[in-house]
Amino acid sequence: KQEVTQIPAALSVPEGENLVLNCSFTDSAIYNLQWFRQDPGKGLTSLLLIQSSQREQTSGRLNASLDKSSGRSTLYIAASQPGDSATYLCAVTGGSQGNLIFGKGTKLSVKP
């Protein structure tokens, strides 16, 4: 059974720092991996989608990488800002029904 783990559960950094969020998964047979952002009390906003054949995707200050063979993905945030404070979730699509399996998220706090 696919399991997705995100470490650390919480992270606090000063504004301006570059940071990396980690995601690992146990079964490499995935269609794709998706990173989401969730603000308190709100829904999930899709940040990046990496197909299983891709190694990375970039959007603005965000860069996500995927290493299927080792079951790892990282989300790199450059020059962090207080507005980046949120919970970041990763999820993989796989299995017979192609549904998303979520990690429990990393709660990021960027201090001014």
Added chain:
Amino acid sequence: DVKVTQSSRYLVKRTGEKVFLECVQDMDHENMFWYRQDPGLGLRLIYFSYDVKMKEKGDIPEGYSVSREKKERFSLILESASTNQTSMYLCASRGTPFYEQYFGPGTRLTVT
């Protein structure tokens, strides 16, 4: 932009009431999903649907049912609400397993 809307942001119901949560998407997506999100447990899939009038159980379907009479609309029904169904409910839609999944803003349901 893909839009997934949910009928209510906040809802307070009494134990034993029948509760309807509505979700509408505007991108002609085949797949729609209902999740609940609880602290420490993450997102858990309740039900999903691949097409009109089709439904599949997710990980925690007990106490819930769903209805999909039109492609754009997916309803979650709590036949007899209980206090342990107090949670954040999130709806999502997706074109195929290879594409991004988009989420609605969520409904915070409190059952008293």
